[in-house]
Amino acid sequence: MAALKDLRYERKPGGIPMQPIIDVQHLFKKFQDTTAVDGVSFTVAPGEFFGLLGPNGAGKTTTIRMLYGFSPPTRGIIRIFGMDIARDWRKIKARIGVCQQDNTLDPDLTVEQNLVVFASYFSIPSREAANRAGELLEFFALSNRRNAKVADLSGGMIRRLILARSLVNRPDLLILDEPTTGLDPQSRHQVWDRLERLKASGLSIVLTTHYMEEASRLCDRLVIVDSGKILVDGSPEALIATHAGRHVIEIGGPDQALRDYLKAQQVPHDDLGPRVILYSPEGQDLSAAIRDDFCHEKCTFRNGTLEDVFLRLTGRELRE
């Protein structure tokens, strides 16, 4: 755990830890008969790209909504920029950008008006707002649709516009709730590219997503939550090394001999019936032995991924 702590706090020269951008302590959220968030604690350091992963209904969006002051916690403390969200919500909200899961754009307004009107909620003067809108539309490749109605935009363009809108107040913290859900691969890669550029500029970002590829690519550090609790916390690489291993072998049509072998060798594996997935621990490459003795039908030799980690920790049953 000591190593993890060091990851969390970038140190200024002089060795004083920088104050975290987000500091969440013992957060609970109860609805009538369910506990959506059940004692969650985490911190996010300045400049960090932090991921919040979990299956549907795990409490990701509920947590995010409490972070940006939309819904009040049942219990627990949320400090952002060192301020308490319950008390200084207005000051905090002025400095964060939020990209919500739903499309909350104004369908009656044009692309540019959406940015300018939204900027007015932050008390940004209209001339300045128009300048920023121009820059953001350029950055998100929407300049040529400046006067289009939102209703005429494609799904990818709508997402980019919501992202652009969340940056109109030049936030110090960007909160993204499933920013690429429902996008085609081209649009998704375009969004990733922009997010990487924002991260390079030093922006702190919190992301929730279902896409493990997205989390692996973008996040410096992430937590996996399920049933309102944090299961693990670490960098994507560290989590893969710990919970999936570098080498993964999928074996189709496994026989009893294989099952006995795995038991005898105590190899971590998931038995799905017609398919067995085995995770070779570090320094124990089983590829050769498996290839020679047990590959009767189809074997896939691949690297461990965040998806393996996710499925191992949260199970394979359907949610909802």
Place this chain on the structure above:
Amino acid sequence: MELRVISWRFFKVWRRNLVTFQKIWKVSFITPLLEPLLFVAAFGLGFAGIVGNVRYGGAELSYTAFIAPALIATAVMNNAFFETTYASFVRMYYQKTFDGMLATPLSIEEIIIAEIVWSATKAAAAAAIMLGVLGAFGYVQFPAGVLAIPLAFFGGIAFGAVGLFFTGIIPTIEMFNLPIFLFVTPMFLFSGTFFPVSNLPLWAKPLALAFPLHHLVELCRLVCLGRHETVPLLSVLYLAVFGFLFTVLALVFMRRRLIK
């Protein structure tokens, strides 16, 4: 509820509604422009012959002159009430406009106040247009009649607030039919709009007195014709209390609905 949650920032939300409205204003102003013409034509040409004159506030009024100020009052009710019911519900539920706003330094209370003030603004704009049309026919005394515009704003707050209260509690948009059938339609018919409340049987009079529209109709007749049957100050007071009460209720129930 703390008072610091309500600041001048509500004006930004009001501005947003104005910017959106500018896209459709030409269509929305056709109603207040043509509606009084239709009513004046129907009642002035068709109905007045049967009804003759109406005794109201100690004077003989032609039937058309009698209903003209009431048309302004009902337009105020309709504009404000329909804005904070159907239009606000669409913004809240379908367009998720309020969710987006709640990720900014705006408070839920500012959004709610802005919706009510905006509905009153629309009501005042409609009243101004109708005033021009009815004034051209000589149904409005000027300059006192101009007071109908601030009066429309004042009354608009009351109807906008009660509309938003319904938006805070109604499960689906189709169910607005219920408050319209039980609240708006009876008011439209029995608020001294088409016949003086003094013609109602004794037991029905207190009912009419409870209708905010009745008080707005009375005040409209006062500024347009200089005639009234109720005590004007009490009517102002009633509308103020009604507006304040339902603004508080709208704040409570809209917050309960939106903040989970």
